[in-house]
Amino acid sequence: MHAVIQFTQSPIAIPEAHTVSREIGAIVEFHGIVRELEQGHPLAGLHYEAYEPMAVLQLERIFQQLHTQSPVAEVTFLHRLGWVPVGHASLYLRVRSSHRAEAFAFCSAAIEAMKRDVPIWKLQRPLPPDAC
């Protein structure tokens, strides 16, 4: 399994695939977008922070664990940090595998595990965008 894990302060730019294989039969992509309403309150955006060294280690561990149950060829994980306006992506996850069941299982489980175990925080009362 080839894994790419990146944090960025810029808008997420989706990279090309890193592995070439004629046995990739399924690609699942997930985009997590900032919504305007959070628990009924309108927002202009969210401010994301991460403890990056620990986050990368935890994500590597999560991906290796998931790979034992749902073997996949490649996973690409991009997370935007700092101010992310409503309508923009904070998270992009792509999984490439031979079969779709593994790709779907890996992708959705990776997000659940990330939310639970990875030190990434969203601040719902951020500074105004022009102050970030």
Add this chain to the structure above:
Amino acid sequence: MHAVIQFTQSPIAIPEAHTVSREIGAIVEFHGIVRELEQGHPLAGLHYEAYEPMAVLQLERIFQQLHTQSPVAEVTFLHRLGWVPVGHASLYLRVRSSHRAEAFAFCSAAIEAMKRDVPIWKLQRPLPPDAC
């Protein structure tokens, strides 16, 4: 729910989103790619055929049924027909929704239902590509 269903003889070109909403929090995309090995036999590609009027009706029905369990804002379904070489996409499915659980559930269930109930066939011993 806004649904787009298209069959094409050309390579799949991913369209822009059809709905604008500040309440989209999750986008799940699936690409089904032709693999070289099908039950151990190397292929140059597959030839897809569909009975399009019935396929569109069945897909509309499937999407409406799934929407009652997993409400989503938009679904885009594109299927390539004719000769599809190894490494190219035969299917593209995109689901946009407020929450990721519904998007994942809708997307994976839609593919299962399509494989089971929609008159789309793949021919494993097609004519050579230059004859298609």
